[in-house]
Amino acid sequence: MHVELIDFVRGYLASPKRVGAIAPSSRGLAELVTDAAGVSGANAVIEFGPGTGVFTEVIARKLQPGAKFFAIEIDEEFVKVCQERCPGVTVFHDSAANVRKYMDKMGVECCDCIVSGLPFANFEDNLQDDLLSTAHSVLKPGGLFVTFTYILSPHMPRGRRFRKRLEERFSKVDKTNIVWRNVLPAFAYRAVK
DSSP states (O other), X not given: XXXXXXXXXXXXXXXXXXXXXXXXXXXXXXXXXXXXTTGGGOSEEEEEOOTTSHHHHHHHHHOOTTOEEEEEESOHHHHHHHHHHOTTSEEEESOGGGHHHHHHHHTOXXXXXXXXXXXXXXXXXXXXXXXXXXXXXHEEEEEEXXXXXXXXXXXXXXXXXXXXXXXXXXXXXXXXXXXXXXXXOEEEEEEEO
């Protein structure tokens, strides 16, 4: 865990807009997000931005037999850390905007849910648009896009714009309960295609 924290802080200091957090997510947040996404009943799950693999580990544990799952991470160091933590999981080193290429490679036509650890509120508007449009396009009808954010985000201009972008693309957007035992306290948006 100590090495994981050092990797995270190093990644944040090198690129705060890409990493978006100074510490890995808590197990409690990973449980909440994966439950909100319906991972245990899904046939195909994709993870955007697994970071050090906290959510990845929980997803892999909850998958039903025969379900397909892969993650896509832009930070090369995090790809290595995630693969070491979750050796049975395929983690591609690329932008989540290119997920269709890896779906084709893995034989996944559309997915039931996307679990995202990406720091959307830190991203510029055009990147938010690209990633959300991509997520929407690869989900099956009724599929779920679940992403977490910190409790202050909805009060910040970028956080408000992100919520609006979710609502423009998805038919329904709900908020989960807050996980107070996370550095920083966080909740998730659950968006239905």
